[in-house]
Amino acid sequence: MASPFRLFTKRVFIIANIVLVFFFLLSCLVPYLNPRGWWLIAFLGLAFPFLLLLNLLFIAGWLIILRPRYALISGIALIFSIKNISVFFAFNNPNVFDYNKEPGTLRVASWNVARFIELKKNNNKGSQKRLKMFELLRQQNADILCLQEFHTSTDTNYYDNITPIQKELGYPYYYFTFDEDGDNHYYSSIIFSRYPFADTGRIRYPRPSLPEVLMYADILFNGDTIRVYTTHLQSNQLGKTDYYRISKIKTAGDSLVTNSRSIMGKIKRGFIGRSYQADVVSEVTDVSPHPYLLCADLNDVPNSYTYSRVRGDLQDAFLKKGFGIGRTYTGLAPTLRIDYIFADNHFRVKQLNRVVKFLSDHFMLVADVELKKSKK
16 A cells, blocks of 8 residues: 555646646647737747656656556647647758759758857957858858848948858859948848849838848749748847846846846747737748748747748758757757748758857758759
């Protein structure tokens, strides 16, 4: 006969498991709930990987102590979360990226370059890192570059980042909106190409929003016209003070409530701002007159309304050819895959590379795609 203590302990673990499953299943609903009305639940989308891990630990624990029927509490929840797991983790065989391009292949690189680290001309570590970033771009031998958080200047004391990419890296065609970021400074996303453009355009997001746009270039490639979109959606705008507060929360070094309030407010505004922008991206890309690719820093994870709305029926290149979680943002947590290359069904994704180099605060994505031959 089990002792009262063992019975009490078992009941506590069963209740804890049920509570965990409740929040886990709520997190699985996040992609379907617009944060404009469900912003509080949207936070659970960020917690999904950790809730998933805890469920797996509960299953393992129940099996270890020979209580398999209790393992069904989390086991059944995992069955309902299969779609969420399938966008969180890529289950392909890990392959080495082949830098030799096959004929008919289009190579696309997407990277948040964080303004190339250093804005003003000098010879410090930031400027040295900028040069390393240019070299990394050169090594990819991509046909198209989609760069987010791109900065350039016409002030000779600051870096002109367009000219060296055009002349030294060999991308004669580009589209940039020249949105001012101060006197003679310009900040936005940019598209570079080794193939000529047939058309370009931009769509501004509704205000209030950061000065970001959804831009596109129609590119003439092997007798076809393809459209390449790129965008950077609203960030959470966490500054150095916020990261300091997060470190305090992690170490319990200060008031949890005081430090959390400001951070949660910014993340909430980010969720809501991106929901409007995601709606715009979905509506615009749905009516593209050409086969298209979308390179984006969504600032949101796969288990989110933003990702679900933007992706729709598109192919996620990482899920097609990558392996694992695919982290692209280098800070905060190892679970933050927030950068993407999407392709519509006119393309075949042949391979993908996540370039793990700590130069920007994001990792570059490089994908080889092939335009499918139309059936006559």
